Every structure is written in structure tokens, then in C-alpha cells.
Amino acid sequence: MTAPASSGLxxxxxxxxxxxxxxxxxxxxxxxALALFLVSWLAARNYIENQLRQDISDExxxxxxxxxxxxxxxxxxxxxxxxxxxxDYSLFERDHTLIAGDVLHExxxxxxxVEQREEHVGGDEYVRHMLVLGTVLxxxxxxxxxxxxxxxxxxxxxxxxxxxxxxLAVVLLALAGGMVTSLSYLRRVEVIATAASRxxxxxxxxxxxxxxxxxxxxxxxxxxxxMLERIQTLVEGLRQVSSDxxxxxxxxLTHLRQRLEAAMQEATSVESYDKxxxxxxxxxxxxxxxxxxxxxxxxxxxxxxxxxxAGVALSPLLERLAEDYRPLVxxxxxxxxxxxxxxxxxxGDALLLTQMFVNLIENALRHTPPGTPVRLKLEAxxxxxxxxxxxxxxxxxxxxxxxVLKRFVRLDASRTTPGNGLGLALVAAVADLHEIRLxxxxxxxxxxxxxxxxxxxxxxxxxxx
Amino acid sequence: MNLQACxxxxxxxxxxxxxxxxxxxxxEDDMDTRSYVSSGLQARGHCVDESGNGSDGLSRxxxxxxxVIILDRMLPAVDGMNVLRTLRNSxxxxxxxxxxxxxxxxxxxxxxxxxxxxxxxKPFALSELIAxxxxxxxxxxxxxxxxxxxxxxxxxDLITQRVFRAGRQIHLQxxxxxxxxxxxxxxxxxxxxxxxxxHVWGFQSSFQSNLVDTHICRxxxxxxxxxxxxxxxxxxxxxxxxxxxxxxx
Numbered sequence: 001m002t003a004p005a006s007s008g009l010x011x012x013x014x015x016x017x018x019x020x021x022x023x024x025x026x027x028x029x030x031x032x033a034l035a036l037f038l039v040s041w042l043a044a045r046n047y048i049e050n051q052l053r054q055d056i057s058d059e060x061x062x063x064x065x066x067x068x069x070x071x072x073x074x075x076x077x078x079x080x081x082x083x084x085x086x087x088d089y090s091l092f093e094r095d096h097t098l099i100a101g102d103v104l105h106e107x108x109x110x111x112x113x114v115e116q117r118e119e120h121v122g123g124d125e126y127v128r129h130m131l132v133l134g135t136v137l138x139x140x141x142x143x144x145x146x147x148x149x150x151x152x153x154x155x156x157x158x159x160x161x162x163x164x165x166x167x168l169a170v171v172l173l174a175l176a177g178g179m180v181t182s183l184s185y186l187r188r189v190e191v192i193a194t195a196a197s198r199x200x201x202x203x204x205x206x207x208x209x210x211x212x213x214x215x216x217x218x219x220x221x222x223x224x225x226x227m228l229e230r231i232q233t234l235v236e237g238l239r240q241v242s243s244d245x246x247x248x249x250x251x252x253l254t255h256l257r258q259r260l261e262a263a264m265q266e267a268t269s270v271e272s273y274d275k276x277x278x279x280x281x282x283x284x285x286x287x288x289x290x291x292x293x294x295x296x297x298x299x300x301x302x303x304x305x306x307x308x309x310a311g312v313a314l315s316p317l318l319e320r321l322a323e324d325y326r327p328l329v330x331x332x333x334x335x336x337x338x339x340x341x342x343x344x345x346x347x348g349d350a351l352l353l354t355q356m357f358v359n360l361i362e363n364a365l366r367h368t369p370p371g372t373p374v375r376l377k378l379e380a381x382x383x384x385x386x387x388x389x390x391x392x393x394x395x396x397x398x399x400x401x402x403x404v405l406k407r408f409v410r411l412d413a414s415r416t417t418p419g420n421g422l423g424l425a426l427v428a429a430v431a432d433l434h435e436i437r438l439x440x441x442x443x444x445x446x447x448x449x450x451x452x453x454x455x456x457x458x459x460x461x462x463x464x465x
Numbered sequence: 466m467n468l469q470a471c472x473x474x475x476x477x478x479x480x481x482x483x484x485x486x487x488x489x490x491x492x493e494d495d496m497d498t499r500s501y502v503s504s505g506l507q508a509r510g511h512c513v514d515e516s517g518n519g520s521d522g523l524s525r526x527x528x529x530x531x532x533v534i535i536l537d538r539m540l541p542a543v544d545g546m547n548v549l550r551t552l553r554n555s556x557x558x559x560x561x562x563x564x565x566x567x568x569x570x571x572x573x574x575x576x577x578x579x580x581x582x583x584x585x586x587k588p589f590a591l592s593e594l595i596a597x598x599x600x601x602x603x604x605x606x607x608x609x610x611x612x613x614x615x616x617x618x619x620x621x622d623l624i625t626q627r628v629f630r631a632g633r634q635i636h637l638q639x640x641x642x643x644x645x646x647x648x649x650x651x652x653x654x655x656x657x658x659x660x661x662x663x664h665v666w667g668f669q670s671s672f673q674s675n676l677v678d679t680h681i682c683r684x685x686x687x688x689x690x691x692x693x694x695x696x697x698x699x700x701x702x703x704x705x706x707x708x709x710x711x712x713x714x
Contacts, residue, residue, distance in 0.1 A: 278703065288588055324640060324666070328679040354668065362675075 018185045022178015026171045033167040041159050048152050049131070053111065056133045059087050060145045068139045072100045088130055092142040103144045107134040114146065129153070188217045192224065204232045237407075244408040245294065248420070249287055256283040286420070293422040297407065300352060300429040312353060314344045314385065318378050321354065325361050333370045340378040344385050346453050348434045356430040359423040360389045360449050366419065368393025368446070384437075384452045392446040401440040487511045487532040487602060492522030492548065493564065494540050498587075502535065505591040519543025526552055531559045533598055538565035538576070546579055553580035560601045564589075592655065592704040599654040614649040616710040617697060619688065621649050630692055640665070641684050648698065648708035657705035681706055 013019050066074055075089040079102060090101025098104065107114055114130045132146035191209055198206035207228060208221040263276030322338035329336040346353075364374045368391045377388040396404055396411065403409050405428040410421040431438040437452040489511050493499040496517075503513045514531075516522040519540040526534055526548075534552070538545040549561055563581040565572060573584045582601040585594060614621040620629045626642055628635045637645065643665045648656060658677045662668045666676065685698045699707050 281703075323638075324676055324680075327683050328676060331679055331682075351668070358676075 012186060013179065013182055016182040016186055018182035019178050022174060022181060025178065026174035029170045029174050030167050033163065033170055037159065037163040037167075041156070041163075044155060044159065045152060048155065052131055052147050052149075052152075053133070056087070056131065056145050056147055060133055060135055060143065063089065063143055063145065064135065064137065068137065068141075071137075071141075071143070075100045086147060088132075088144075088146040088148070090144040092144070094140045096142075099141070101144065103130065103132060103146055106142055107132045107144050107146075109134045109136055109142070113149070192217075192221065195224075199228065204228075204235060241294070241407055245290075248408050249290065252283045252287050252290075256280055256287075259283065290420045290422065293420060293426065294407070297422065297426050297429050300426065300433050303433060306433065309348055310350070312346050312348050312350045314346050314353075314387075315340055315342050315378060317350065317354060318357065318376065318387070321357055321361065322376055325365075329365060329374055332365070334365070334368075335373040337373060337375045338377075340376070341380045341385075344378060344380050346385065346434075352430045352433065356427050356451075357387070357389070359427050363423055364389060364391040364393070364447070367391075372446075384454050386453075387451040388448060389451075390443045390446060390448040392443065395442055395445055395447045396440060398442070404440070405438070487598070488530070489513045489598075490516065490522065490526055490529075490531045490534045490559075492516045492519065492526075492534065492540065492545070493537040494518060495537070498537075498564075502591070502594065506595070509595065517541075519545065519548045523548050523551055526557060526559065527555065532602060533560045533562060535562050535564060535594075535598075536581075538563055538572070546576070549576070549579045549581060562594075562597060562601060590704075592701075593657050593659065596655045596657045596660060596705060600651050600656070600660065603651055603654060614646070614652075616649050616652040616708055618694065619649070619697060619708075619710075621646060628688070630688060631694070633692075635687055637684070637687060640680060641687065644680055644684055645688070645708075648706070652708050652710045655701050655705050655707050660705070 063071060063074065072091050075091050078085050078087065078089055079100075088102050090103035090106075091099040092106040093099055096106045098106075103114065104116060105114070110133070112132055112134065114132045116128045116130065117125055118128050119125055129149040130146040131149055132144050135143045135145075137143055195206045195208045207225045210218050210221045210225070259276055259280050263273060263280075267273045267276055318340050319338070322336060322340070326336050361374070361376065364372075368374070372391055372393045375388065375390040377386075377390070379386045379388070400411060404411065405424050407425040408421040409425075410419065428438060430436075431451060435454060437450075437454050439450040439452070441448045441450060489506055491499060491503055491506075491513055493502065493515075494517050499515055499517070503515055506513050514525060514529075516525055520542040522534075522536070522540070523543060536545050536548060540548065543551075545563060545565075549563070552559070552561070560582045561580065563576045563584045564587060565576070565584065566587045573586075576584045583597050585597060612623050614623065618631045622628075623646070628637055628642070628645060644661065647661065647665050661677050661681075681698065688697055695709070697708055699709055701707050
């Protein structure tokens with residue numbers, strides 16, 4: 001198993017974007033090194049050649065400065081001092097015959113490079129390269145002063161060698177670095193890919209491992225994980241809802257079936273048919289009602305409605321609701337206390353916000369005994385605006401408070417009151433859509449629902465209308 | 466169902482014949498819904514032409530004058546919204562009630578902006594459809610110049626927003642005034658709870674609340690309790706409410 005795995009890794013390495021990048025980088029490095037070499041080589045060569053020319057010119061001047069009849073001897077003397085004297089000299093007659101010196105053929109006047117075959121002491125031949133300055137003397141003879149170019153050639157060879165090794169090392173290092181980087185990248189990508197395939201295989205709880213480095217991969221992993229968290233919540237919610245729907249709709253549908261069956265068997269008059277149909281219609285309406293509520297929640301949760309957000313004047317909205325609900329509250333011997341701050345505006349969907357408040361107010365009415373006071377309050381605090389809907393009824397036990405916001409959850413105490421267990425789920429969905437912090441708390445006694453409009457641009461304290 | 470029951474049902478339909486028959490074009494592609502709505506409307510004495518798709522509906526609507534066109538939103542060939550726009554562009558004045566499975570607010574607003582007179586989400590009760598048809602046909606009968614509405618011995622002054630019954634003033638809360646005015650504008654017609662929620666409170670039709678019943682109850686107390694005479698605001702079982710001006714009901 002190891003061999004194919006490692007060859008697979010090798011193939012992946014060669015294909016990996018990081019490695020390709022490293023290879024490209026190595027190539028560019030090599031090009032840069034070549035350019036650097038060319039520039040420095042030319043500069044060094046130029047410098048040395050200039051130096052040589054200067055020396056040769058000086059030496060030529062010295063020989064020229066001597067009296068014409070002594071020059072041949074001084075050339076011979078200088079040559080005798082070789083190798084301490086690095087110069088080569090020759091003096092040619094007007095008819096181009098060599099008078100004295102070791103530059104065997106008369107060079108062109110001015111600067112030239114001369115190749116000359118010579119023999120080592122051992123007898124084998126070699127070619128010498130010399131830089132030579134040919135000068136016509138005042139007596140018509142030609143003086144040639146030159147220097148061996150061996151040192152320049154050695155420098156060339158040395159530079160070429162150094163460059164070759166250095167650039168080879170740079171390329172290899174770049175490739176090795178690329179390999180190490182790509183391997184580490186590949187490993188991190190592998191971790192994400194593994195998590196993804198585990199999720200694809202059905203393990204929705206799988207998450208991408210996070211290191212302590214806090215690098216871009218960790219940031220990616222954190223956002224992937226939070227995305228996965230949301231997906232898992234949604235999928236599990238969906239599963240839960242599907243089974244809840246199946247369960248919750250079975251009851252009214254079963255009743256419906258029973259009623260229709262009973263009507264077919266037992267009804268004998270128009271009145272009894274009418275009654276059976278009427279009850280069947282009620283059952284169907286309750287099923288449709290539940291479906292409608294589910295669709296509304298799904299629509300809110302899909303967040304499409306954010307597109308229609310606009311400024312909502314919260315104060316008049318709540319005042320109107322309080323006014324509308326006051327008769328409803330007072331009819332059953334309750335009291336509605338409304339305490340609404342003026343001039344509060346939020347950003348949102350007015351219809352959804354209204355439905356949210358209506359659900360909460362009606363919840364307070366439905367789940368409390370007659371005579372219970374209900375309080376509706378709007379406060380404009382420093383950074384948030386807060387709506388509180390509070391009753392002095394039996395309240396919700398602390399451990400049930402987060403559960404009641406889910407679909408179809410009905411507490412045992414409220415099983416006998418009308419409702420489909422979707423009211424608070426819609427409240428939670430609307431609050432989530434508007435980034436409202438929803439808190440259920442103990443009003444001691446009773447339930448206190450607190451809605452904090454926290455989203456910064458979601459809230460402005462305006463002037464009283 | 467036995468024969469006796471059948472004839473009983475039929476006779477019940479006949480008793481609910483509309484006072485004024487309407488000429489209605491029903492454009493709906495779902496055959497079941499079409500025959501359900503069509504037979505229900507015919508049983509109430511209306512004349513119904515049926516059409517199963519948008520282009521046919523459009524040519525029928527252009528060829529004849531109808532009082533009301535009931536138009537499904539999602540239709541084969543030409544979409545309901547396009548049919549509506551074409552009709553309005555060609556200057557057809559028929560009232561249009563749109564039916565749709567997309568019952569949400571945005572779809573409703575879009576439909577109303579395109580020139581629909583009302584919008585009803587599926588599934589709906591036939592009584593709801595009929596109540597809305599009556600309301601949109603009635604709306605045209607009122608001129609905006611009227612300053613007083615009279616229903617029986619009830620009198621609404623639209624300018625001062627005061628209400629009198631048998632000459633005595635009744636004090637109403639603002640919402641009760643809105644409610645009574647809507648009833649008076651649609652007197653002798655059945656008004657459903659969702660119509661009240663939509664038109665008086667401005668809530669979407671899918672709103673869940675028993676606000677309506679409580680407010681009706683209060684309003685009824687104010688306009689009926691201290692007066693002799695017949696009940697004005699009646700409950701129509703399973704359908705809604707009706708403000709009765711004609712006392713032969």
C-alpha cells in the first residue's frame with residue numbers, strides 16, 4: 001500500500017500548484033543568476049583589460065623615452081628580467097625584420113590581440129594570447145609592447161565555474177524549498193479534502209482540524225467549520241422538521257379519515273352530512289394552516305426577504321399593536337400596559353416584525369390565566385433598542401426555553417390550548433433574519449421575552465414624529 | 466350520498482343565488498380547480514366562461530366584455546402576469562382577481578402593481594373567492610364624491626368621521642371606524658376575516674390572529690346594544706361577516 005501511496009503523493013506533488021510555482025521560481029532564479037554573471041563578468045573583464053592597456057601604454061612610453069640607439073638593448077635587458085618583468089617587447093626594422101624581442105611577427109599599429117605558437121621547456125607547443133600595442137617610432141621602426149592574456153582567461157574560467165555551481169545550487173535549493181512548501185500545503189489540503197469526503201460520505205459531524213499556527217489555512221478551516229456548522233444545523237433541522245411534519249400531520253389527517261369514514265357509514269340526513277363535512281373542513285384547514293406556517297418559516301429562514309428591508313418606524317408600529325390588542329386583552333379581564341419610547345426606527349421588514357410581535361402578544365394571552373397583566377415596552381438604550389413583552393403567567397421552565405423556539409415544540413402545560421407549535425419558531429426565524437438578540441427569561445413570575453435590535457445599522461434613535 | 470341529501474344540497478345552493486349576476490372569465494389551467502370554481506360560481510347564478518391557458522384566455526378577454534376575470538398566476542403558454550399586463554395595456558376595464566399558489570406578500574404586491582384588483586392565495590375557500598369577487602365589483606359602484614354612507618338606519622359621515630344610528634351619535638375608536646367604514650362600503654356582502662385583516666389592518670392574508678373577532682364583537686356592541694331594531698352586523702357561519710342594510714335577509 002505504501003508504494004502506490006507514495007507514488008500517488010509524488011504525482012500529486014508534481015501536479016501541485018505550489019510545486020509548479022517553486023519550479024517556475026527556480027527557473028527565474030537561474031535566469032537572474034545568468035544575467036548577474038554576464039554583467040559582472042563583462043565588468044571584471046573590462047576593468048582588467050583597461051588596467052593592462054594602461055600598463056602597456058606606460059611601458060611603451062618608457063621605452064620610447066630612451067634614445068633611439070639604446071632601445072634594442074634595453075628591450076633585450078628587459079626581456080632578460082622575465083618572468084619578473086611581465087611584459088613582452090619587440091623592435092622591428094622599417095622593412096619589418098625583427099631587431100630584438102619575443103613578439104615574433106610585427107603587429108598592426110595600435111591595439112591588437114596576437115596569437116603566437118610557443119614551446120614549453122619540455123618541448124610541447126601551446127598558443128599564447130597577447131594584448132599588444134604597436135607604435136611607430138620617430139626613426140620609422142615599430143615598437144611592440146604586450147602582455148600575456150592568461151590571467152584574464154583564468155578569470156573567465158573561474159567566473160564561469162563559480163556561476164555554474166552557484167546557479168545549480170540556487171535552482172536545487174529553490175526546487176527543494178518548493179517541494180517542502182508544496183508537501184506541507186498538500187498535507188493541509190489533504191486534511192480539508194479528507195474532512196470533505198467524510199462529510200460527502202454522510203458524516204455531517206466531521207470538521208477540518210485546526211492547528212495552532214493561525215495561518216491562512218487555519219482561517220480557511222475556521223470559516224469552513226462555521227459553514228459546516230450552519231449546514232449541519234440546517235440539515236438536521238430539515239430532518240427533524242420532516243419527521244415532525246410527518247408526525248404532526250398524521251394526527252389531523254387520521255381524524256379526517258375517521259370522520260369521513262364515519263360519515264359514509266353512519267350519516268343518514270343532509271344535516272349529518274353537513275356536520276361531517278364541516279368538521280372535515282376544519283381538519284383540512286388546520287393541516288393547511290400548519291403547512292402555511294411552515295412555508296412562512298422556511299421563507300423567512302431562506303433570508304430572501306432581506307432584499308426588501310427598509311426603515312421601519314417601530315414606535316408607531318408598537319403603539320398601533322397595543323391599541324389593536326387592548327380590547328382583546330381587556331375582554332378576558334387582563335390588563336395591557338404599554339410603555340413605548342418615541343421616535344425609534346429600525347431597519348427591517350415591517351410585516352414580519354409585526355407578525356413577530358403579534359405572535360408574542362398572542363402567546364402571552366394564550367398561555368396565561370385570565371386576569372394576568374401583560375406588559376409591552378420599547379426602550380431606546382445607548383447602543384440597542386429593546387422590546388420587552390412580559391406576562392405574569394406561569395412562564396417557561398429554564399431548561400425548556402431554548403427548546404420552545406423550535407418547530408412543533410409544545411410544552412405539556414399548553415397541549416390543550418389551540419396552536420400548532422409554530423408561533424415561537426416563526427418569532428425565532430424573524431429575529432434571526434433581523435439579527436435581533438432574542439432572550440426568554442424569568443419575569444418572576446411569568447415569561448419575559450426580550451428582543452434586542454443589536455445590528456448597528458439596524459437601529460437609529462430618530463426625532464419624535 | 467343518498468338522493469335526499471343531494472337535492473337538499475342543491476336547494477341550499479339555490480337559496481344563495483347572487484342578487485346581481487356577473488359575467489366571469491375563469492382562466493385556470495388546473496382542471497379540478499377550474500371545474501370547482503366554475504360550478505360554484507354558476508350555482509350562484511353567475512355566467513362563467515372557462516379557459517385553460519393564457520393565450521386562449523387573452524383572446525377571449527379581448528373578444529368579449531367581462532365583469533370579472535379570474536386569472537391564475539401560473540399558466541401554460543402565456544404567464545398570468547403577462548396576460549394581466551397585456552389586458553391593462555389594451556385598456557380592458559374588467560376587474561381582475563388573481564389566483565396563485567405563491568401567496569406571499571411580494572407576489573401580491575407585484576400582482577397589484579400590474580393592475581390586479583385583488584389577489585387570492587391557493588388553497589382558498591369558495592366563499593372567500595365569492596366574497597372578494599363581490600367586493601371588487603362593488604368598489605366600482607361607489608363614487609369618491611360621496612360624503613355619507615347609509616346602511617339601514619346607520620349613517621357614516623366620511624368627512625367628520627362620525628357615526629349615527631337612528632340620529633344618535635356613536636363614539637368609535639379609530640380602528641372601529643375603519644372597520645365599520647369597510648363594512649359600509651361593502652354593505653350586504655359577505656366579508657371574510659382575511660379580507661378584514663388585509664384591508665382594515667393592512668396585515669398579510671396569512672396572518673394568524675383572532676384580532677378580527679374581538680374587534681367585531683366590540684363594534685357590534687357599540688352599534689347594536691343600545692338600539693332597538695334588527696341586528697346590523699351578522700355572522701355568516703363558516704364564511705365571515707355581513708353588514709345588513711336590507712332587512713329582508
